[in-house]
Amino acid sequence: MSVAARRHPALTIGKYAALAFYLAFALFPLYWLLKIAITPDALIYSEGTRLFPSAVSFDNFRTVVFQTDFLAYFGNSLTVSLATAAITTLIAAAAGYAFSRFDFMGKRIIIALMLITQMFPLLMIIAPIYRIVGQLGLLNSLTSLIIVYTAFNIPFATFLMQSFFDGIPKDLEEAAMMDGCSRFQALRKVVFPLTLPGLGATLGFVFTAAWSELLFALMLISKNDAMTFPVGLLTFVSKFSVDWGQMMAAGVLALIPSCLFFIFIQRYLVQGLTSGAVKG
Amino acid sequence: MARIELRDVVKRYGAVEVLRDINLDITDGEFIVLVGPSGCGKSTLLRMIAGLEPITAGDFLIDGARMNDLRPRDRDIAMVFQSYALYPHMDVARNMGFSMEIRKDPTEERKNKVAQAAATLGLSALTDRLPKALSGGQRQRVAMGRAIIRDPRAFLFDEPLSNLDAALRVEMRLEIARLHQKLGATMIYVTHDQVEALTLADRIVVLNGGDIQQVGGPLDLYERPANKFVAQFIGSPTMNVVPVSGTEAGVTIANGKTIALPHLPDTQQAVEMGIRPEHLDVVDPGAGDLNAVADVVEHLGSDTNIYVKVDGVGPLMVRKHGNIPAKSGDRLGLRVRSEKVHIFAPDGTALRRAA
Ligand SMILES: Nc1ncnc2c1ncn2[C@@H]1O[C@H](COP(=O)(O)OP(=O)(O)OP(=O)(O)O)[C@@H](O)[C@H]1O
Ligand SMILES: [Mg+2]
Numbered sequence: 001m002s003v004a005a006r007r008h009p010a011l012t013i014g015k016y017a018a019l020a021f022y023l024a025f026a027l028f029p030l031y032w033l034l035k036i037a038i039t040p041d042a043l044i045y046s047e048g049t050r051l052f053p054s055a056v057s058f059d060n061f062r063t064v065v066f067q068t069d070f071l072a073y074f075g076n077s078l079t080v081s082l083a084t085a086a087i088t089t090l091i092a093a094a095a096g097y098a099f100s101r102f103d104f105m106g107k108r109i110i111i112a113l114m115l116i117t118q119m120f121p122l123l124m125i126i127a128p129i130y131r132i133v134g135q136l137g138l139l140n141s142l143t144s145l146i147i148v149y150t151a152f153n154i155p156f157a158t159f160l161m162q163s164f165f166d167g168i169p170k171d172l173e174e175a176a177m178m179d180g181c182s183r184f185q186a187l188r189k190v191v192f193p194l195t196l197p198g199l200g201a202t203l204g205f206v207f208t209a210a211w212s213e214l215l216f217a218l219m220l221i222s223k224n225d226a227m228t229f230p231v232g233l234l235t236f237v238s239k240f241s242v243d244w245g246q247m248m249a250a251g252v253l254a255l256i257p258s259c260l261f262f263i264f265i266q267r268y269l270v271q272g273l274t275s276g277a278v279k280g
Numbered sequence: 281m282a283r284i285e286l287r288d289v290v291k292r293y294g295a296v297e298v299l300r301d302i303n304l305d306i307t308d309g310e311f312i313v314l315v316g317p318s319g320c321g322k323s324t325l326l327r328m329i330a331g332l333e334p335i336t337a338g339d340f341l342i343d344g345a346r347m348n349d350l351r352p353r354d355r356d357i358a359m360v361f362q363s364y365a366l367y368p369h370m371d372v373a374r375n376m377g378f379s380m381e382i383r384k385d386p387t388e389e390r391k392n393k394v395a396q397a398a399a400t401l402g403l404s405a406l407t408d409r410l411p412k413a414l415s416g417g418q419r420q421r422v423a424m425g426r427a428i429i430r431d432p433r434a435f436l437f438d439e440p441l442s443n444l445d446a447a448l449r450v451e452m453r454l455e456i457a458r459l460h461q462k463l464g465a466t467m468i469y470v471t472h473d474q475v476e477a478l479t480l481a482d483r484i485v486v487l488n489g490g491d492i493q494q495v496g497g498p499l500d501l502y503e504r505p506a507n508k509f510v511a512q513f514i515g516s517p518t519m520n521v522v523p524v525s526g527t528e529a530g531v532t533i534a535n536g537k538t539i540a541l542p543h544l545p546d547t548q549q550a551v552e553m554g555i556r557p558e559h560l561d562v563v564d565p566g567a568g569d570l571n572a573v574a575d576v577v578e579h580l581g582s583d584t585n586i587y588v589k590v591d592g593v594g595p596l597m598v599r600k601h602g603n604i605p606a607k608s609g610d611r612l613g614l615r616v617r618s619e620k621v622h623i624f625a626p627d628g629t630a631l632r633r634a635a
Binding site: 175176177178179180189190193 | 330332351353365366367368378430
């Protein structure tokens, strides 16, 4: 029991009320997504804003999976996101380590440039990127997306990784080097195991960013078989109607990889791995 | 095992000169303690010997071979860090055996050595714990274990005990002394603690502002400090220093009293006189060289510290063995043991007859 809670019961109630309100607020859109996905088509409009549908059906999911190109979009997205996350994290880890441990000429300039790239609205550079990708002959390919996403995520991912490396005491590496490691061995045997939370966080961050990116995917991909999932979602919007039920069902399915991914990496996100290294 | 030489070693960070012309000869098996005020470059010097910090100029030799450009792993030196720097993801046994793991020594041999070191350091029951489940003292022992397991040519310690409480510090100090006796290895030890320095060292190196002030045995530094800095830095409580004017026969204190110093040369050049608190005797008022009034009296049981205000001179400290029945406000006389007086020239160097 915390001290605050013992002090006044009203405070406790207030605290939980605030938490409950926040949770409801944050989760309601997700609930609504799920609700519409399982509402039979016939009831979507007639029942309007009722909190619970009077009947439940999984027809939307069946249709999405078996009668649309959804699985292909899904696969494309998975390829793009995993590749982006892996490549970005690899580069960001190397760059972050260098920023954290070495002093080299032009370090400040590179950091400043990387910050500047984060300041422009993406819309400004869409046209040039389109031209570049076009001239490279990479339009309508997943490769183009991987390259563009990687380029855009590297600065932030690098700063993220740098801060994780900064959190690992330099003494540890030096101790390892005194113990007979080369710098690379020290990195592999001591620093790397301690950076797993950072790698996990960076992977998760980049994966989610790539998974939900729409703007570039829309610009660079126009062929159906290279579409990623966010673009594919738009195919549920036709000229005359929006297939809400199927769109929401596809949305629910799209959440699954993100959830799985975070369940998978969450144990690496748990902090405190470095405790006990140095006198706290 | 290892004779370590530093020849005109210089360390610069950009334009900042952190260490200047360091010359030091450390014989095999010697226990050297580096002391000096914060920021004087002790850690930097140690890290240069370890190979963690490049040497800007000069030579660093082990057993006659130049080591300046060798990587830490090729120098065969072990270091105990102030922060202990234990690998948090490895248990105690693996922490201690890590160097052998890297060297790819046979597993059996490694296990034996780890067990042996753990037994020596009283860690046998803890070998499968992670560092975070250890107390500060236990972590310190693991850090030492990691160093001794390697059988290195030399040991470096950077304030290894400064994070421990007083009782544990005494215990670990004895342990380090024992370790040195047992291994007979060359050790270089950085500390802030006078007692550690005086008790452990074969020779003490006093650093200040990037220069070596004096190198010598603990008693040398106490009895024959080379300058005012060393005089005030070594010894606790600190040496009293008062301004004087030098004469042919001795020095004259501000109260007009002249102290004859026949054993010291060049007394005319003296501008300051140093006298340790334990070298002032308490006598009846008027009977000594100085007249004073007791300001604060500290009874420590074994000793008595008396902070006095000396007429015409200012505050001094007196330390007497045993219990002196003095109390605040008492008037007393002080006699200077002239044979224990140090005198300093204007540049701070001690004036002394060549030995
Ligand atoms: N990377 C650096 N760049 C510039 N100056 C530095 C750097 N590292 C250390 N210094 C300077 O070098 C001097 C010596 O530092 P060092 O750490 O050796 O001191 P120290 O004697 O170990 O002090 P302490 O007793 O506080 O540990 C300090 O004045 C410090 O400011
Ligand atoms: Mg230091």
